Amino acid sequence: MQDNRSRDFDAQLRSMLEDAEVKAPRRVWKGVSARLDADAAPVASPWGWMKWAGMSLAAAAAIAAGLFFTGTRHSIPTNYYNQEQAMLAQAGEPAGADIDIPVEAPAAATAQEAAEVAAATLPARRNAPAKRAAAPTTSATESPAAEAPAPSADSVSDASDGQADPSGAVAGSAPAKRTPAPRSGRQTSPSADPFSEPSVPAGRQKTSGFDLYAQGTLGSNDPDFRRTFRGAFMAPGEPSGFTEQGASSYGIPFTVGIGARFHLTPRLSLGTGLDYSLLTRTFAGSYQDVSGSVSHTMHYLGIPVKLYYDIISSGKIDFYVYGGGEIEYCVSNQYRLFSNPDIVKSYPVSGPQFSAGGGLGVEFRLTRRVGLYFDPGVNYYFPGNQPKSIRTEKPFLLSFDAGVRFNFGR
Amino acid sequence: MQLFKNKKHLNTREAEWIEGAKCGDRRSQKAIYDLLSSKMFAVCLRYMGDRDAAEDILQDGFVTLFSKLDSYSGEGSFEGWARKIFVNTALMSLRKKDALKNTEDVDAAWNITSDDPNAIQKIGYNDLMKMIAALPPGFRTVFNMYVIEGYSHKEIAETLGISETTSRSQLQRARVLLQTKIKERY
Numbered sequence: 001m002q003d004n005r006s007r008d009f010d011a012q013l014r015s016m017l018e019d020a021e022v023k024a025p026r027r028v029w030k031g032v033s034a035r036l037d038a039d040a041a042p043v044a045s046p047w048g049w050m051k052w053a054g055m056s057l058a059a060a061a062a063i064a065a066g067l068f069f070t071g072t073r074h075s076i077p078t079n080y081y082n083q084e085q086a087m088l089a090q091a092g093e094p095a096g097a098d099i100d101i102p103v104e105a106p107a108a109a110t111a112q113e114a115a116e117v118a119a120a121t122l123p124a125r126r127n128a129p130a131k132r133a134a135a136p137t138t139s140a141t142e143s144p145a146a147e148a149p150a151p152s153a154d155s156v157s158d159a160s161d162g163q164a165d166p167s168g169a170v171a172g173s174a175p176a177k178r179t180p181a182p183r184s185g186r187q188t189s190p191s192a193d194p195f196s197e198p199s200v201p202a203g204r205q206k207t208s209g210f211d212l213y214a215q216g217t218l219g220s221n222d223p224d225f226r227r228t229f230r231g232a233f234m235a236p237g238e239p240s241g242f243t244e245q246g247a248s249s250y251g252i253p254f255t256v257g258i259g260a261r262f263h264l265t266p267r268l269s270l271g272t273g274l275d276y277s278l279l280t281r282t283f284a285g286s287y288q289d290v291s292g293s294v295s296h297t298m299h300y301l302g303i304p305v306k307l308y309y310d311i312i313s314s315g316k317i318d319f320y321v322y323g324g325g326e327i328e329y330c331v332s333n334q335y336r337l338f339s340n341p342d343i344v345k346s347y348p349v350s351g352p353q354f355s356a357g358g359g360l361g362v363e364f365r366l367t368r369r370v371g372l373y374f375d376p377g378v379n380y381y382f383p384g385n386q387p388k389s390i391r392t393e394k395p396f397l398l399s400f401d402a403g404v405r406f407n408f409g410r
Numbered sequence: 411m412q413l414f415k416n417k418k419h420l421n422t423r424e425a426e427w428i429e430g431a432k433c434g435d436r437r438s439q440k441a442i443y444d445l446l447s448s449k450m451f452a453v454c455l456r457y458m459g460d461r462d463a464a465e466d467i468l469q470d471g472f473v474t475l476f477s478k479l480d481s482y483s484g485e486g487s488f489e490g491w492a493r494k495i496f497v498n499t500a501l502m503s504l505r506k507k508d509a510l511k512n513t514e515d516v517d518a519a520w521n522i523t524s525d526d527p528n529a530i531q532k533i534g535y536n537d538l539m540k541m542i543a544a545l546p547p548g549f550r551t552v553f554n555m556y557v558i559e560g561y562s563h564k565e566i567a568e569t570l571g572i573s574e575t576t577s578r579s580q581l582q583r584a585r586v587l588l589q590t591k592i593k594e595r596y
Contacts, residue, residue: 009585010557012530013538017558020535021448022455024468029443031469036439036476246477284477290502293473338473340466340503 035293035338039249039282210262213273213373215403217255241345242294242335246284250390253397254278259304261405267310275302277328279389287337287345295336298389300353302328308361316365322375323358333387351385363405375401424488432479439476446489447472450496456554457500459543467503471496497559501569504547533592541591549584556581 259273277300285294306324313319330349337343359377366372379399381391391397424445430438450471454464475495482491530538542550551570555561556577561569563577570577 006582006585009530009589013588014557016530016535016538017452017456017542019449020452020539022452024447024451025465028447028451028465028468028472029440032443032472032476033436033440035469035473036434036436039473039477284474290506291474291499292470293477339470339506340463 038295039284039293210260211269211271211371211405211407212258212260213271213403213405214258215256215373215375215401217257217275217277217399217401218252242285242287242337244283244285245291248281248283248296248388248393250393251278251280251282253390255399257302257304257403261308269308269310271304271306271308271322271324273304275304275326275328276300277302279391281389285337287335287343290337290339290343292337292339295338296387296389297332297334297336298330298349298387299332300328300330302326302353318361318363318365318371320361320363321358322361322377323356325354325356328353328355330386347387349385349387353384353386353391354382355379355391356382357399359399361401369407371405371407373401373403373405375399377401425484428479428482428488431476442475443472446492449489450492453493453496454500455539456542456558457497457504457551459545459547459550463503467496467500470503471499474499493559497555501551504551505570530592533595537595541588544591545584545587549580549587552577552580553584553588 255275255277257273257275259271259275261269261271263269279298279300281296283294283296285291287294304324304326306322308320308322311319311321329352332346333349334344334346357377357379359375361373361375361377363371363373377399379397381395381397383392383395386392423441427438427441427445431442447468451464451468454467454471455461458464458467471492475492478495482488533541542553545553552566555566555569556563563574563581566572566577567574572580
């Protein structure tokens, strides 16, 4: 009897409640949507990222090449050609004919050296200096060019007007008394200028200076690189009570750092500093018997050591290769399970993360002391007792460093 | 899509939404949300007895649902499959709050009376929900699981970590308390 009453009572309540509907507030969908967005945060494909990095690199290389060659040409003063024409006019040669380089310019240490520099620097139409250099006046002490005084800025002006002083720089003119030109004179001497460019690139002069840098780095990410370890524990050696129930979505690794680069030789430099890296991922998981979306965040501090070797340097652009390693320590390793309330757990990480890497770099010198650089490269993260991250899942990572260097030695 | 092609309990639209949601398509996910949210919110309210807590469970439940869509084979009712997720989410939350811990056996002498068998029909849904919400969490949970979801006492005992006797007695007490409240009201 009692059972029947209970059954009737239950049935009546069930009929009222079973298919009941209550409109949910809009904010619930907003919350769901936001969490779904967070789970699917990294959306670029690995190929997309590589394509992006490649395009950036190509663009940087194109700009660099353009500036490099532009910079080289600009190192030859325009009035040099005016003077050439003036001299040729004086010698009765047509302006359009092959132009001989006046290697007898007083700024050249020796005629031979001048010839070498000229041959290396100028295009074919100006390849005669070797011929002139082979002339009897090959000794610096004997060369009329070496003994000739440097033309003044005024004489340059005159030369450009077609009234060059023949006693100044024209081959075959009467040698003047030997008066070595002062450095300042070399800089203003039109005939010396093409050769006053150091035979070694400007970058090689950085023998005692150092750079300070501030940089940001983006590592490659592979959102399609999703692996499902249902029920698997988070990472080897990690005392986490969290269990993965779905695939992980990895955030793009991000690093910022500051440091210094010391020039050991004209081409070689050593860089070190302090880096901070942020690694994130999200996954569906559970802690004990609570399930939900889990955000895993790791903060690393690291000390990088890199060797840089300048391949090409000009006044505006440096191309270099670099390689080195880094030791990093995880200073924070936190899991946050979104529930009510959120479950937040942190676990210490023992042991360092070692990595090695290298790449090509280009630095654009914005001013004498400030340069903007881009260092695309590849890093390998050695296996260790680290929490699961994009680094443990995909130890080869493309990276794209960009930053500013402040030079104190140029 | 093909997976659910011949399932009578799923119409074509639902099958498309499920497949789309599996691929992370937000429109499909929203469509599923719109399809289920009102019913599931009622479920959450019944278990939690508190609107804010019910909203949290609804949100958690949908996130879990979308993350576990791959495990829905297409066999059985999609709504029934979804409802289990929301019930489990609510139960986990209650357990985490220790709301189900202090469950005690109650006097078996509590009986349903037959004073006015039609009294229930006089009350509205909102009033009934308020009465259910006012039940102690343990009573409310057992009542919901047994009366509405159709769990057996054995299943309830296993799920909540209580004895079957406790489950029975709590259910009985929940019934009596509800009936008392209904009688007081009408």
